[in-house]
Amino acid sequence: MLVYALRRVLATIPVMAVVALFVFSLLYFAPGDPAAIIAGDQATPEQIAHIRASLGLDRPFLVRFGEWSWHILHGDLGTSIFTNLPVSHMIAQRLEPTFSLMLLTLILSLVVAIPMGVVAAWRQGSWIDRLIMVVAVFGFSTPVFVIGYLLAYVFALQLDWLPVQGYTPIAEGFWPFLQSLILPAVTLGGIYIALIARITRASMLEVLSQDYVRTARAKGLGERAVLFVHALKNAAVPIVTVAGLGVALLIGGAVVTESVFAIPGLGRLTVDAILRRDYPVIQGVVLLFSFVYVLVNLLVDLLYSLFDPRIRY
Amino acid sequence: MTVDVPLEVFAAPVLPEILPPPRRRGWLGGFLLRHPGMAAGIALLSIMLVIAVFAPLLATVDPTALAPVRRLRPPSAHYWFGTDMLGRDIYSRVMYGARVSLTVGFAVAALASATGTLIGLLAGFVRWSDALIMRVMDGVMSIPPILLAIALMALTRGSVQNVIIAITISEIPRVARLVRGVVLSLREQPYVEAAIACGTRLPTIIWRHILPNTLAPLTVQATYICASAMITEAILSFIGAGTPPTIPSWGNIMAEGRALWQIKPFIVFFPAVFLSLTVLAVNLVGDGLRDALDPRLAKRL
Numbered sequence: 001m002l003v004y005a006l007r008r009v010l011a012t013i014p015v016m017a018v019v020a021l022f023v024f025s026l027l028y029f030a031p032g033d034p035a036a037i038i039a040g041d042q043a044t045p046e047q048i049a050h051i052r053a054s055l056g057l058d059r060p061f062l063v064r065f066g067e068w069s070w071h072i073l074h075g076d077l078g079t080s081i082f083t084n085l086p087v088s089h090m091i092a093q094r095l096e097p098t099f100s101l102m103l104l105t106l107i108l109s110l111v112v113a114i115p116m117g118v119v120a121a122w123r124q125g126s127w128i129d130r131l132i133m134v135v136a137v138f139g140f141s142t143p144v145f146v147i148g149y150l151l152a153y154v155f156a157l158q159l160d161w162l163p164v165q166g167y168t169p170i171a172e173g174f175w176p177f178l179q180s181l182i183l184p185a186v187t188l189g190g191i192y193i194a195l196i197a198r199i200t201r202a203s204m205l206e207v208l209s210q211d212y213v214r215t216a217r218a219k220g221l222g223e224r225a226v227l228f229v230h231a232l233k234n235a236a237v238p239i240v241t242v243a244g245l246g247v248a249l250l251i252g253g254a255v256v257t258e259s260v261f262a263i264p265g266l267g268r269l270t271v272d273a274i275l276r277r278d279y280p281v282i283q284g285v286v287l288l289f290s291f292v293y294v295l296v297n298l299l300v301d302l303l304y305s306l307f308d309p310r311i312r313y
Numbered sequence: 314m315t316v317d318v319p320l321e322v323f324a325a326p327v328l329p330e331i332l333p334p335p336r337r338r339g340w341l342g343g344f345l346l347r348h349p350g351m352a353a354g355i356a357l358l359s360i361m362l363v364i365a366v367f368a369p370l371l372a373t374v375d376p377t378a379l380a381p382v383r384r385l386r387p388p389s390a391h392y393w394f395g396t397d398m399l400g401r402d403i404y405s406r407v408m409y410g411a412r413v414s415l416t417v418g419f420a421v422a423a424l425a426s427a428t429g430t431l432i433g434l435l436a437g438f439v440r441w442s443d444a445l446i447m448r449v450m451d452g453v454m455s456i457p458p459i460l461l462a463i464a465l466m467a468l469t470r471g472s473v474q475n476v477i478i479a480i481t482i483s484e485i486p487r488v489a490r491l492v493r494g495v496v497l498s499l500r501e502q503p504y505v506e507a508a509i510a511c512g513t514r515l516p517t518i519i520w521r522h523i524l525p526n527t528l529a530p531l532t533v534q535a536t537y538i539c540a541s542a543m544i545t546e547a548i549l550s551f552i553g554a555g556t557p558p559t560i561p562s563w564g565n566i567m568a569e570g571r572a573l574w575q576i577k578p579f580i581v582f583f584p585a586v587f588l589s590l591t592v593l594a595v596n597l598v599g600d601g602l603r604d605a606l607d608p609r610l611a612k613r614l
Contacts, residue, residue: 143585
């Protein structure tokens with residue numbers, strides 16, 4: 001197990017290297033010459049060349065990539081073109097809202113979607129199964145911002161139950177914090193819930209036809225114990241896998257959700273950075289999100305043996 | 314169908330054990346009846362296609378024509394979907410917007426499938442390239458698709474063509490992995506080994522034995538790519554990194570209505586409904602295709 005875990009952790013290194021290479025190329029090929037911008041309008045070509053040399057911009061691609069990676073590994077993500085602040089600093093300020101939102105969405109989605117999938121599989125072909133699957137198809141087809149505006153219109157504007165927009169940090173009280181995140185979390189969860197409900201149903205159907213499920217029923221176990229203890233545990237591996245891969249949807253959706261609900265998180269930072277063509281910030285955000293995504297899926301891989309002790313490495 | 318049922322009843326009312334004559338229906342018609350979801354999807358998608366192709370004929374006006382005098386009109390008999398803050402007719406903009414969404418969806422599905430298939434075949438057949446290609450694909454796949462598309466769009470000007478390229482790049486790895494998997498499992502099949510033993514040349518093996526077997530999963534995958542590409546296009550336009558504001562796309566209309574959505578929700582509402590319906594239609598078709606092409610999977614999903 002330990003050897004496997006170590007090997008699996010090492011396997012993420014080439015993946016992150018490809019990500020880093022891609023993200024670096026982004027800045028490398030970005031339009032606009034930083035040296036020309038710093039030199040100003042009046043500069044002669046010689047002056048620009050001099051600045052370029054002093055910044056090290058005239059060195060080969062791989063040398064610059066090596067140096068850049070070295071800085072990244074030391075937590076230096078460069079400086080924003082627009083605010084002149086360190087990118088790592090700007091990202092750190094925005095971490096709380098985004099990760100609160102994603103964590104809340106994750107919990108909410110799993111709590112809603114897994115019972116949905118279990119019930120649908122349990123009553124396969126019945127009206128409740130069909131209803132759940134129809135809801136799932138709709139959830140999968142409705143873009144994040146459409147759900148967002150719809151929910152905000154009903155629950156915030158018409159019913160006035162929850163705040164329309166904005167974010168309250170957790171330091172200002174847990175309840176206002178939760179209130180400000182309920183609508184965004186439901187919005188962001190829509191597509192994720194659909195995804196997990198579908199895979200839970202599929203995986204459960206596979207398991208429910210197994211002999212040990214019949215045995216469990218035959219020895220008089222209650223349906224709830226059969227479904228949630230015996231069957232769900234054996235159906236867990238595909239569910240956890242898809243939940244891990246689906247985090248990509250959460251990350252992409254967070255960018256949009258934060259725009260709809262005016263949450264000052266990493267998604268807003270991304271959108272602002274794009275409008276300003278602030279490449280170091282875009283680089284930093286893409287790198288961070290990809291790192292989180294790889295990390296989540298690494299964790300999922302390592303969790304397999306927890307759910308299914310038959311999996312040995 | 315409703316007409317011939319009573320005839321049957323009158324013809325043999327006292328002989329219930331006799332099976333009714335088999336209904337004559339084309340296999341396509343029968344299939345659609347058994348899969349109402351797919352039938353609805355095809356119908357919806359056809360409507361959207363008609364809208365996209367015949368947008369100029371559907372009682373639309375120039376979707377980019379400004380008219381500050383009559384801006385922000387609510388939906389009425391004259392302006393079916395109302396007008397936006399520049400006085401442009403939202404109905405016309407939504408109708409023309411179908412063109413952008415469908416173009417992006419189909420183009421990305423086609424391009425990503427073609428490129429991904431080539432890469433997958435390469436990885437599956439040229440063994441030394443496999444490790445390298447798959448590491449690169451793993452790397453690209455570990456960047457969330459929307460972020461990847463955003464990052465690529467930041468490099469270029471906003472145009473429909475660039476949006477298509479950016480989304481295609483983020484979708485290619487999924488196809489490449491799928492095709493590679495099929496190739497690797499088929500290579501071991503006796504009939505492929507037999508073909509190799511007969512001296513069949515590689516291009517023929519790929520064309521005759523490998524590609525036909527990738528077609529079914531690839532078609533299903535392509536539909537889902539089409540749906541997700543349309544959503545991604547709308548998201549890109551919505552956050553200002555997609556098609557240029559001069560082109561009426563559903564994402565752009567919503568982006569423009571964003572600032573006013575609390576007081577003029579209809580601007581966001583109509584493009585949102587059309588986008589959701591189109592994506593729903595494509596997903597329904599995808600589910601139907603999956604059921605039709607992979608009956609084993611159909612029972613489970």
